[in-house]
Amino acid sequence: MSTGALESLVEMRGIETQYVDAWGKPAKVNDATKAKLLKVMGYDTESEEAMQEQIHERFAGAWMTPLEPVQVNRVNAAINIVVRLPIELVNDTHQFIVALEDGTEMRQQFTPVDCEMLDATTVDDVEFHAYSVALTLDIPLGYHQVSLAAQDDQPFAQMRLIQAPNRCFTPPDIAQGKKVWGLSVQLYCLRSEANWGIGDFSDLTYLIEKSAAQGADFIGLNPIHALYPSNPDACSPYGPSSRRWLNYLYIDPKQIDGFNHESVQSLISNSGFQQQLKHVRDIDYIDYEAVAKLKLSALSRIFDVFNQKYLTKNTRFNKAFKQFVVEGGDSLQCLATFDAMQEHLQAEGKPSWGWPVFPAQFADFDSPAVSKFKKQHAKRIKFYLFLQWQASIQFEQASQKASDLGMTIGLYRDLAVGVSEGSAEIWGNKSLYCTEASVGAPPDILGPNGQNWGLPPMDPEKLYAQAYQPIIDLFSSNMHASGALRIDHAMALLRLWWIQKGDDAKEGGYVYYPVDDLLGILALESQRHQSLVIGEDLGTVPDEIRGKLADNGIYSYRVFFFEQAEDGGFFSPSHYPEQSMSTLTTHDMPTLIGYWHCDDLSLGKSLGLYRDEQVLQTLYDSRHSNKQEILNTLHGHQSVDHHVGRDVNHTPMTQALNFGLQTHMAAGSSALLSLQLEDWLQMDKPVNIPGTFNEYPNWKRKLSRTLSSVFDDPEVQGLASRIDSARKRVSQSGREGE
Structure with missing residues (x-):
């Protein structure tokens, strides 16, 4: 195998050759993995000749296509369209015919040779030139069609032009400093006297009514996609x-x-x-x-x-x-x-x-x-x-009930990172997906062995060829009737960890996606639907994506247990970025009681997730130290009183400690605070244990009580009142400090 030809294909297809792992150490992707990733994309890497031929086909195909299939532009930025033509056409007058989304048609004439020349090459004995043509028309936000035509008005090439805003939507109240809170729930978990053994949309409406009455401004949902x-x-x-x-x-x-x-x-x-x-x-x-x-x-x-x-x-x-x-x-x-x-x-x-x-x-x-x-x-x-x-x-x-009750956000949905192998979504658009691969994650803190999610990835090149329509549809449909959208594994906007089918997760590699284009589309759909965007940015996260997400108005995701300083102490939630949603736990983590009692570690051992006793003991020791640091933090900020001990060796998880952790978070600076209903109910069993399939009943555990009994409980009402008061105090102090 020729390393040169292989590396050329790797670079063309955006396969990352080295990265920084979850522990901050440099990691490299070996040639065997690169070849596997190219293979699942449809390339033949068995010989030098085959790879060189594929490189030529890709190169020739690009030059023989006058326009790109799609271009994403930001508002107020210059629009420069790349046009590739045979040399005999570059002195002719051409025109762009722009069909705006509202049906309006606009035109602009140009002569290629008078524009900025970018490059030239010869393909199959034909000389081609590439030019950058400035589109000087006033293009509004939206999805538009650009046709390239000669003087006879007959288009011979087309592209989609997407004019996007610079940032995602933020509700005015939040933009002005309001600190909001809400409950994150797994909809199926909800119990009621009337449902049919699974939470339903009537239960959701009831939850909205009761939560809004307590001061909540949103209800966050698990992905409610079609199964x-x-x-x-x-x-x-x-x-x-x-x-x-x-x-x-x-x-x-x-x-x-x-x-x-x-x-x-x-x-x-x-x-x-x-x-x-x-x-x-x-x-x-x-x-x-x-x-x-x-x-x-x-x-x-x-x-x-x-x-x-x-x-x-x-x-x-x-x-x-x-x-x-x-x-x-x-x-x-x-x-x-x-x-x-x-x-x-x-x-x-x-x-x-x-x-x-x-x-x-x-x-x-x-x-x-x-x-x-x-x-x-x-x-x-x-x-x-x-x-x-x-x-x-x-x-x-x-x-609509959430809107009627004045919730600042209302419902927020969760967009899964992919669909399963046998899904209808792939059945209807197979060319878009690399079905011989799966996405997941390299080894990190949550998954020491890496994770394989069994979800075939979209091919970024095919997504581009389809003018991003599949991703537009995804964002639009999931923002419909929603005040916010959480992007699960927001790193997918930049890169995804691809694994060849049958390989272990650690044998994969990163494939890059057109992040700036995807963020532009996300911003456009966010503004159209008036939907705030939250990016779940946990795990192996390069600094470049966090900055891009923030610049595009996307809210970061801050989990208390992961916000630790180098000395082991926990950062105060008052130091979290304002443009973030903070939370104590997630669906992939133990509940507060489960965390404190180390139930996740003992359960993980019984399920075979921790086979190395030394590694497991290290996790227990680390948990013990973390719990002591948590007590130090809570007492240092006066978030708990003397009823909660100061020594981890003698301090069990009590209601006072549980509720103290939640009110501690409520005093934080994040614009959004999300709390799990399970922690209000002091439940111990998790929703999901990553890395398990049949070993644990994932996605099946219900809440321990019916919704009506939850909101009739004076202690729960008292907790909600303290959380709401704390959020209002933070909002007020922020305004006074301006």
Whole structure:
């Protein structure tokens, strides 16, 4: 293998050859890993000749394309468009025809040879020149189409021009110094007397009402992306089928017109149905299979009633439904068809977990066989379209409730970093994804062995070729009816850790993405949706991305337990950057009680995550020291009183210590404070244990109490009042200090 040819391809495709690891040490990517990453991108690295040919093809293809597929420009910055033409055309008059998003057309003539020449080359005996042409038209924010035409007005090349703002949206109150707080919840965890064994959008509305009454300005949600109706135990919200659509299990069937129909009530009143309903409500862990069976059976009957009553006639509901389907486009059709396909194959006893095991004729969404399937199963596909419509309506209603109650942010959603291998999202756009690879993380503090998330990455070059439409759709759909969006693993905007399928996580390497373009699109969608953006910037984080995120108005993510000085002491939350969201714990960490009792370490040992006793003992020793430093911090800032001991050897986790930690955070300088409802309830078991699959019931643990009992609890009310008062004091002191 020629190192020179390999390195040329590596540089062309943005594969990072060296980086700084989570412990601040330099690390290098070996040639074998580079070759693997190129292979999963579709390159042949077996010989020098093959690599040189691919380099030439890429080089020639770029020069023979007059315009790039897309260009992202920031407002107030000069717009310079690169034009590549054969030499015989460079003296001719050309024009840009700019079709603005609102339908307006603008034109600008130019002669290439009069513009700045960038480069020249010869491809297949044809000489090409590249020029930088200044576009002097006044282009507004938005997505526009630029056509390159000769004097005959016939375009021979096109590109998308994205004019983006410089920063993401910040609500005016927060921009003026208001310090807000809210609760972060896993929606499925919510218990209520009325839900069907899983938290739903009605529970969310109730939570909004009760939290707003206590002074909360937002409710943060886990990713609520679409999962797999026919494979309900694939329940990780971070391994969805589609990130553009919603998990139908969050629908409250009782809220849909048709629920009270005799055919539906006869099913629900059946003793077997009621027995199962009691079972799924009473258990402490979600029985996804049982919940899905109950909801799908009831929703199917509701759909039959609704369809007959409204969707087969000229009604306002039918018009709204059809409009929803049209706006959803191919992505929505793909998901509904995928769900119907999976259900059909499962009923026939055929493998169905995802598109890789679909029969060959169904392997591609746009195949003739799938088109035929769509016609044969049109009503069932319509049912799955109906579920997405109803989920969207109920989510929007919950969001509207937050707005009506004056919440500064309202709902904030969480965007997962990818979709699972067998997902509908990949099925509908396979060319975009490198399905022989997965993303994850190199070894770091949270995952000493590295992490492999089983999520095929988008190919950044294909994303660029598709004019960034997939990422635009993702940002837009997840900001819809949301006051904020949390970007999980925000490093993905800059780089992702790619791992060849079958390799260990530590054998991967970083692949770069067009960060400035993606941040521009994020800022544009943020401003359009009036949605604040939070970037989860934990783990192995290069300094360059933190600065870029801040400059683009994205809020950092600060976790108390990770904010330590070199001497081991914990930074006061009053020293956190204002442009951040602070929190005590996350869904990947133990609860406060779990942390204090080292339950995560003992549980990790029992699950085989810590096989080296010496390493485990080091973690216990470190935890012991950290707990002492936490007590020092809390007492030093008078966040707890004498009821909480000063010596870690004699200080258990009590309600006073738990609540003291939360009020300590409330006095911090971060604009946003997020608290976990589990810690309000002093729960000990975690939501998720990274690095486990079947070893622990991840994403299934419910809250220990119903929502009504939580907010009727005087002690919880007292905690909320103290948190709210502390946030108001910080807001006021900040204004007085200006």
